[in-house]
Amino acid sequence: MTGPKLEQRIEPEEELALPNVLTTRLDLALNWFRKSSVWYLLFATACCGIELMQTGGPRTDLDRFGAVFRSSPRQSDLLIVAGTITYKMADRVRLIYNQMPQPKYVIAMGSCANCGGLFTPSYSVVNGVDKIIPVDFYLPGCPPRPEALNEALIKVQEKIQGEPWFKKIKVAR
Template sequence: MGEMNQNMTQKIKEKVEEEVNPEEIPGVITTTSNAISDFIKKTAAQDFINWGRKNSLWFMTQPMGCCGVEMIATGCAHYDTDRFGIIPRNSPRHADVMIISGYVTKKYLPALKKLWEQMASPKWIIAMGDCSISGGPFYESYSTVQNIDEIFPIDVFIPGCPPRPEALLEGFIQLQKKIAAKKDKGTNY
């Protein structure tokens, strides 16, 4: 009797697996998210998506050093970055652009990495000022991090000590051009 129940249970399981297998259902097409992503990359929809991305760059406000003052000034009403779709945000979960504005100390680097990891993809980084690009006057200091571009994937470098708000606006425009001209349109998204 027990063997008969096991055989019956096995037959029922096989029957259910046959009915549930979507590959064998006639008239039903199954797909994966990768197949959908590959399809969208080949259509004009991806161009529309990238147009939206380039026209809504929300940058995270975390001023560091004297470049931070210029970054804050850029987000104020005088420069009206809203007309470009560039809006300052306070949360890494709402921002898609990180601006490293000034020197990065060894003590602050783990927090900066954590903020970068909390940002949703797609995300970009702008290195603003000589301190973030090459160390500036703190070059080879015991407490500052050198070569930030080896730690983070920097998209745009803005030189100056400190760069003016107009230079930051030009950096954002260059980032918008980079997003619009991207050929792979979807890598790391």
């Protein structure tokens, strides 16, 4: 999945065509590094957290994509909000998000994080984590299957791969 895309963009120039040397654009290479080590925060608040664990487990194995779980937001690139967020928890979610270093990505996993899900009519549940923090990807399901979470991670990787890093420099020239 990662290989062909990168190869397409490679434009070997005559003087640099040495053995074992590939040339590519710097942002493509950097994005490739970044997307291959998306570390996600183990932020399991409810039922979806169990499927998040199973996704990290042997069958689906998010580790294949370079995604390993971290326990601290300060070491994480990706916040997977796995479960219901209550009003009591809301401030803490914002704090955790603010503790993560830039650039950061958020997956709202499951119906509760998307919109409140089953608990939308409840007096204590925030109807969607996007009321508190910005969300990149909404993953439906109650709870989503590990395959679905896997797909969401791939979407995050695609987003990372497509991000222009040096846009500003180009404009300046």
